[in-house]
Amino acid sequence: MRARQRCFALLWALSGWALAAGATTAQVGAPPAPSAPAAAQEPASQDVLYQDALRALAEGRADEAAALLVRFLDQEPRHAGAWLDLAISQCELGNATEAERLFTEIETQFAPPPGIMEVIAARRAAGCKAATAAARPGAWLAMLGRGHDDNVNQGSNNPFYTIGSGANQVSFELAPAFRPQADNYSQLGLSYVRPLPGRSTLAFQLGARRHDSQRQQDIATGLVALEHAWKPGNWRLRGTVALGAVTLDRALYQRQRQVQGRVTPPLRLPAPLELTFTASASHVRYPTRTSYDGTTTELGSVLAYRSGAALTQFSASVLDDHGQAARPGGDRSGWFTSLQWYTRLGRQWNAEVALTHQSWRSSSVYSPGLIDQVRRQDTTGARLALQWQFRPRTSLVTEWRAARNRENISLFRYNSNAVQLSLRWDHD
Structure with a gap:
């Protein structure tokens, strides 16, 4: 994650x-x-x-x-x-x-x-x-979905793994619980945004996913964020602070804090293009696994191109993650890139296609004596969504998602595919 x-x-x-x-x-x-x-x-x-x-x-x-x-x-x-x-x-x-x-x-x-x-x-x-x-009235969005994921637990796609090094190497076969587990699930989402005095906006976001069989993989998320905009001259600036939490198997799993800044300078670009620079810092805490706590900083940019009913966005950023001294693999550095395309297909249809790739490189051996490798992680994601607005403020969304996590440590290597059908309500 x-x-x-x-x-x-x-x-x-x-x-x-x-x-x-x-x-x-x-x-x-x-x-x-x-x-x-x-x-x-x-x-x-x-x-x-x-x-x-x-x-x-x-x-x-x-x-x-x-x-x-x-x-x-x-x-x-x-x-x-x-x-x-x-x-x-x-x-x-x-x-x-x-x-x-x-x-x-x-x-x-x-x-x-x-x-x-x-x-x-x-x-x-x-x-x-x-x-x-x-x-000013706020706006809210609610979503109720039903889907299927062929790897809800991110189980390894390699049934065997090896620990130790040299003459002390031992090979094992993974237990079924650590192999890919497929399951159906139900998902609920709710978002709300409201303008505040002085070009500020307050947002809340809640989500939950309940699996039919793999209940230990049930998750719930919550996020509250405050955003403020400035406009000195032809420059546009936005600052955001956010707090979030994630539960896994009905227990608190993760706490998050983030600050982010976005700057759009008045560059002499062709009219359909817009370039925004971003910077953020986030701290993640794991209440039950404190050695995994870390602080991530990110510097990046977003290039947007709009033409008629379509929007294309390309983003790229560099990442630096400082963890606790006891965290396996130590600190990490990496990069992230994404390509997104949104378009209207007539009056009632919208489509979205997204591709993402994230790369991490650890600074030290993951677990000396057990896994004597410096972890290298490359994760590619894809998303395809089609939205049909069959009545005012009410839509049906069909979605496909895929992830390919390729690592040099086979224990963490996995693939997943998911399909979902959602009913969505928008109100403003």
């Missing part, structure tokens, strides 16, 4: 509404993505600019959303969805007169359908008051 944990992603993207050539086009389910600078050095792609505005509006940054939407409408004055989003952002800023002017302009120019008229009527009835952070 990787010591580092990402904090959280925003759970929703605001739906946009557009009328073009007499037709209505909904833009829903955009994947979470970092937003572009509010004042880019190069002319920004219009689609990217609009998505950034929706992101800012969804995160409660109505002032930033309004500025981005004004820039977008300078180039796309007939985009009805952007007009509506601008009116809503002005309403949330408490600018009732300007919001009413924009609502009237929408009714005059675009003859909106009944659903949009209901949105406008509801906004008018509620009034336009500047919302405090405490008054």
